[in-house]
Amino acid sequence: MLLRLDKVAKFYGRKIIFKGVSLELEAGRILLLCGANGAGKSTLLKIMAGLIRPDAGRAAHTLTTNGRLGYMGHQTFIYPAMNALENLRFWAGMHGLEYRASDLAALLQRVNLLPFAAEKAGAFSRGMAQRLNLARILLLEPELLLLDEPATGMDAPSRAMLEAEIIAAAARGAGIVWISHSLEADLPRAHQAALLEGGRLAFLGSATDYARLLTGAGA
Amino acid sequence: MIRAALLMARKDLLLLCARGAGLAQALLLGLLLLFIFSLARGIAEEFSAQAASAVFWMATLFCQVLIFNALYALEEDNGQRQALLMLPVPEQSIWAGKGLAGMVILLAAQGVFIPATVVFLDQDIQGGLLGGLRLILTADLGLAAAGSLLGALAQGRAARESLLSVIIFPLLLPLLLAAIRLGAEAISGAGLEEAENWFRLLLVFDGLFLAAGLALFGFIYNAQE
Numbered sequence: 344m345l346l347r348l349d350k351v352a353k354f355y356g357r358k359i360i361f362k363g364v365s366l367e368l369e370a371g372r373i374l375l376l377c378g379a380n381g382a383g384k385s386t387l388l389k390i391m392a393g394l395i396r397p398d399a400g401r402a403a404h405t406l407t408t409n410g411r412l413g414y415m416g417h418q419t420f421i422y423p424a425m426n427a428l429e430n431l432r433f434w435a436g437m438h439g440l441e442y443r444a445s446d447l448a449a450l451l452q453r454v455n456l457l458p459f460a461a462e463k464a465g466a467f468s469r470g471m472a473q474r475l476n477l478a479r480i481l482l483l484e485p486e487l488l489l490l491d492e493p494a495t496g497m498d499a500p501s502r503a504m505l506e507a508e509i510i511a512a513a514a515r516g517a518g519i520v521w522i523s524h525s526l527e528a529d530l531p532r533a534h535q536a537a538l539l540e541g542g543r544l545a546f547l548g549s550a551t552d553y554a555r556l557l558t559g560a561g562a
Numbered sequence: 563m564i565r566a567a568l569l570m571a572r573k574d575l576l577l578l579c580a581r582g583a584g585l586a587q588a589l590l591l592g593l594l595l596l597f598i599f600s601l602a603r604g605i606a607e608e609f610s611a612q613a614a615s616a617v618f619w620m621a622t623l624f625c626q627v628l629i630f631n632a633l634y635a636l637e638e639d640n641g642q643r644q645a646l647l648m649l650p651v652p653e654q655s656i657w658a659g660k661g662l663a664g665m666v667i668l669l670a671a672q673g674v675f676i677p678a679t680v681v682f683l684d685q686d687i688q689g690g691l692l693g694g695l696r697l698i699l700t701a702d703l704g705l706a707a708a709g710s711l712l713g714a715l716a717q718g719r720a721a722r723e724s725l726l727s728v729i730i731f732p733l734l735l736p737l738l739l740a741a742i743r744l745g746a747e748a749i750s751g752a753g754l755e756e757a758e759n760w761f762r763l764l765l766v767f768d769g770l771f772l773a774a775g776l777a778l779f780g781f782i783y784n785a786q787e
Contacts (some may be wrong), residue, residue: 391646393648394644394647394648411646414643414645414648416641417641418640418641418644419640419641420640420641420642420644420645421640421642422573422577422636422639422640422642423639423640424580424581425573425576425577433569434645435575436565436566436569436651437566437569437570437646437649438649438650439565439566439650439651447611472640479645485630
C-alpha cells in the first residue's frame with residue numbers, strides 16, 4: 344500500500360471541512376478526487392503531501408526513497424528571476440539528484456519547453472509555468488504523485504501531454520491522486536474515484552462505478 | 563545538508579543580486595543612518611569611537627533585517643516554500659543556506675559602511691586589521707544565525723509569529739553591546755582591559771543563536787498559515 348488515510352479530519356476553527364476520510368492507494372493506480380469548490384479536496388491533498396497536519400486521524404505513505412513524492416499544487420513553485428533550466432538545475436540539486444545537462448534538456452523537451460530553456464520563468468504564461476512545474480516533478484520520477492488541478496492554464500496539446508505523462512507514470516508503478524473538475528475527460532483514465540461532499544467521503548470505489556453513478560444521476 | 567545549504571545560498575545570492583531591489587534598500591538604509599548621525603554632529607564636535615561604533619552596528623542591524631526579509635520573501639513568489647518543505651533534506655539546510663547568503667551580503671554591506679563611518683563620522687581607524695576582521699566575522703555569524711530565524715518568522719502571517727519576532731529581537735542586544743565595545747576598541751586602537759570578556763560574550767551568543775536556529779527553524783518554517 345503506497346498511501347493510507349485513516350479517519351482523517353480537518354477543521355478550520357469550529358467549521359468541519361471533512362471528517363472520517365479513510366482511503367488507500369496502491370502503486371500503479373490513479374485515484375480521481377472529485378467534489379465541488381470548497382469541499383476540501385486541496386486541503387486533503389496537502390495532508391497527503393505532509394504539508395498540513397490533520398486534526399484527527401492519520402495519513403501515511405510508504406515511499407521506498409525519501410523525497411520521491413511529487414506534488415503539484417495551485418502554485419507553480421518556480422523562481423521567476425531564474426530561467427527554465429536554472430529552475431530545474433536548482434531543484435535537482437536540492438533533491439540530491441545526479442544529472443547531466445542533456446538530461447535536463449530532454450526533460451524540457453518532454454514538456455515542450457526546450458525552445459524557452461534560457462528564458463526567465465517570470466515571462467512564462469500560466470500554462471508554460473505549469474509545464475515547467477510538471478518537469479520539476481518528472482525529474483524526481485515520483486512514486487507518489489499528488490496533482491491538484493494540474494491542467495490549469497494549459498492549452499489542448501499541453502493537456503494531452505500532461506495526460507500522457509500521468510498515464511505513463513502510473514504504468515511505471517507510481518500511485519497518483521488527481522484532483523480534476525473535468526470528469527468526462529479524466530474519469531476514463533482513472534482506476535478509482537473518491538467524492539468529497541458534505542464534509543465526508545460520499546463515494547469511494549472504482550472509476551467505472553462512479554461514472555455509472557453519474558450517468559444514472561444525469562438520466 | 564551542507565550541499566543543500568550551499569546550493570540554497572548560491573541561488574539566493576544570484577536572485578538577490580539579479581533583483582537588486584532588496585539589496586539596494588538595505589544598503590541605502592544603513593548609509594542613510596550613518597549620514598543622519600553625521601548631520602547631528604556639531605561643526606566643532608567630535609564623535610567618540612564608541613558612538614561611531616554604535617552607529618555602525620545600528621546600520622548593520624537594520625541592514626540585516628532587510629536582507630533576511632528579502633531572502634525569505636524569495637520563497638513566497640510562487641509558493642516555493644511548500645516545495646522546499648517537501649525536500650528530502652533537513653529543513654535546517656534552508657536556514658543555514660539563507661544564513662550564509664545573508665552573511666555574505668552583510669559583509670559586503672559593511673565593506674561600504676566602514677568607509678562611510680570614516681567619512682561621515684570623521685573617524686580615524688587606529689586598530690589592527692586582523693582584530694577588526696575577527697570582530698566583524700564573529701559578530702556577523704551571530705547576526706546571520708539570528709537573522710535567518712527572524713526572516714523565517716517575518717514571513718509567517720499569524721499574529722503569534724509577529725509577537726515572537728518582537729520577543730526574539732531584543733535577544734540580539736548583548737551581541738550588539740559586545741560588538742559596539744569591541745568596535746570602539748578597533749576604531750580607537752586603545753587596548754580594552756575586558757576585551758577578551760566581550761569577545762567571549764560574542765562567542766556565547768553566536769553559539770546560542772546557532773543552536774536556536776538548528777533547534778527551532780523546523781517548527782517556525784513549518785508553521786501552518
